[in-house]
Amino acid sequence: MQLEVLGVGGAGCRIADAIRAAESADRSFLTDAFAFDTDERALNGTVIPESHRYQYGREDGLEGEIDRGFDVGRERADELLERLDRGAPADADAFLVATGLGGATGGGTTPALVAGLQRRYDAPVYVLATLPADREFDSDADVARTGAGARSRSPSGAGSDAVPRPNAATNAIAAIERLDGLASAIVPVDNEAWLRPGEGIADARERCNRDVATRVAAVFAGGDSESGGDGTGPVAQNVVDASDVDRIVGNESAIVALGYGDQAVETSGSRFGLGLVPTERDVETSEAVRAVETVVRKGIRGKLTLECDPETAERGLLIVGGPPAWLNRRAIAEGRRTLQSTVGGSGVLGGDAPRPDGDAVFAAVVLAGVESERLEDLRAAAERTD
Numbered sequence: 001m002q003l004e005v006l007g008v009g010g011a012g013c014r015i016a017d018a019i020r021a022a023e024s025a026d027r028s029f030l031t032d033a034f035a036f037d038t039d040e041r042a043l044n045g046t047v048i049p050e051s052h053r054y055q056y057g058r059e060d061g062l063e064g065e066i067d068r069g070f071d072v073g074r075e076r077a078d079e080l081l082e083r084l085d086r087g088a089p090a091d092a093d094a095f096l097v098a099t100g101l102g103g104a105t106g107g108g109t110t111p112a113l114v115a116g117l118q119r120r121y122d123a124p125v126y127v128l129a130t131l132p133a134d135r136e137f138d139s140d141a142d143v144a145r146t147g148a149g150a151r152s153r154s155p156s157g158a159g160s161d162a163v164p165r166p167n168a169a170t171n172a173i174a175a176i177e178r179l180d181g182l183a184s185a186i187v188p189v190d191n192e193a194w195l196r197p198g199e200g201i202a203d204a205r206e207r208c209n210r211d212v213a214t215r216v217a218a219v220f221a222g223g224d225s226e227s228g229g230d231g232t233g234p235v236a237q238n239v240v241d242a243s244d245v246d247r248i249v250g251n252e253s254a255i256v257a258l259g260y261g262d263q264a265v266e267t268s269g270s271r272f273g274l275g276l277v278p279t280e281r282d283v284e285t286s287e288a289v290r291a292v293e294t295v296v297r298k299g300i301r302g303k304l305t306l307e308c309d310p311e312t313a314e315r316g317l318l319i320v321g322g323p324p325a326w327l328n329r330r331a332i333a334e335g336r337r338t339l340q341s342t343v344g345g346s347g348v349l350g351g352d353a354p355r356p357d358g359d360a361v362f363a364a365v366v367l368a369g370v371e372s373e374r375l376e377d378l379r380a381a382a383e384r385t386d
């Protein structure tokens, strides 16, 4: 499927960057990627082409105040939406607005931007939003100032990350509440769960953004064979398309968690012959079955973008990918049954994603309609600071 990515604010633009990087390493699944920020320095730190970057408003006028962010968002959303015409937004099967909640720019602009996208286009509008880590609220802790050494390294655009954010929980909850009913679905990425002990956002963000981008690419690049280059590659037996994703995540602002698991596999020789030699290397069936089982288990039970009990999900999607010879049909069907018994409903879809050049078997899992204590914790933290 074709996804249009809009990054807003510091985190959002960096995540949009990472998604673009994941695309070039894999296959084409993006119509365009745009970067919108009030902070020109941060914006210039992205690798999104200048034609698709846009500075608006004045960050130093926001001072981390989300209500001022909402005002700026309302005032400027149309202007941002007009920038999309530099690309091909009408070709998108879905929009993904990437944003970091906790500051004022991303969280402030995203609701108005999402509302505008919903008005202008028929395609669903998903929001991928980071949730702030607890250590950011603590104005005394040194680590809140981005962690060991981050300040002195100060990569471009890190300036505004180097301050504690006492309002982060309040800002994040205010933005989530506005998005409820506007976004087709919300994919929170909980920084708390992704930071290691003692680490600050600036230390971890590159790793975290890359991991998030891998999940996004695995879900949205799916098994789409049309976007897979010259069209001579193997075709997925069961293609996951935009309408499958749409059916699983819904259009009622469901909270969605993404899981992922992979395992490197032996592929020596599979690159020779450029498709003339069958990619069916001799892979032991039992070995292939085990690899699929392993990645499916990791995808469901491993770390999720938002910590939650997978059993609370209402619907689920499973994509298993990798070199074709490793994609054991029986094991993939079994993986789908495992997901089905986990979410306990009938709303489970699955597909495969052949990657002739891949060197790993992977599973991407979408859990839609999950319940998460983390959001409750942030709500409680927001009430304490109000």
Ligand SMILES: Nc1nc2c(ncn2[C@@H]2O[C@H](COP(=O)(O)OP(=O)(O)O)[C@@H](O)[C@H]2O)c(=O)[nH]1
Pocket: 008, 009, 010, 011, 012, 014, 015, 039, 099, 100, 101, 102, 103, 104, 105, 106, 107, 130, 131, 132, 133, 136, 160, 161, 165, 168, 189, 191, 201, 205, 206, 208, 209
């Ligand atoms: N995962 C991730 N989170 C980030 C990154 N940068 C900032 N954050 C988080 O996003 C929140 C908002 O930061 P930022 O995007 O810089 O604020 P804004 O520019 O005002 O929207 C912070 O409180 C952090 O929790 C990043 O690159 N990756």
Ligand SMILES: [Mg+2]
Pocket: 009, 010, 039, 042, 059, 103, 105, 160
């Ligand atoms: Mg910023």
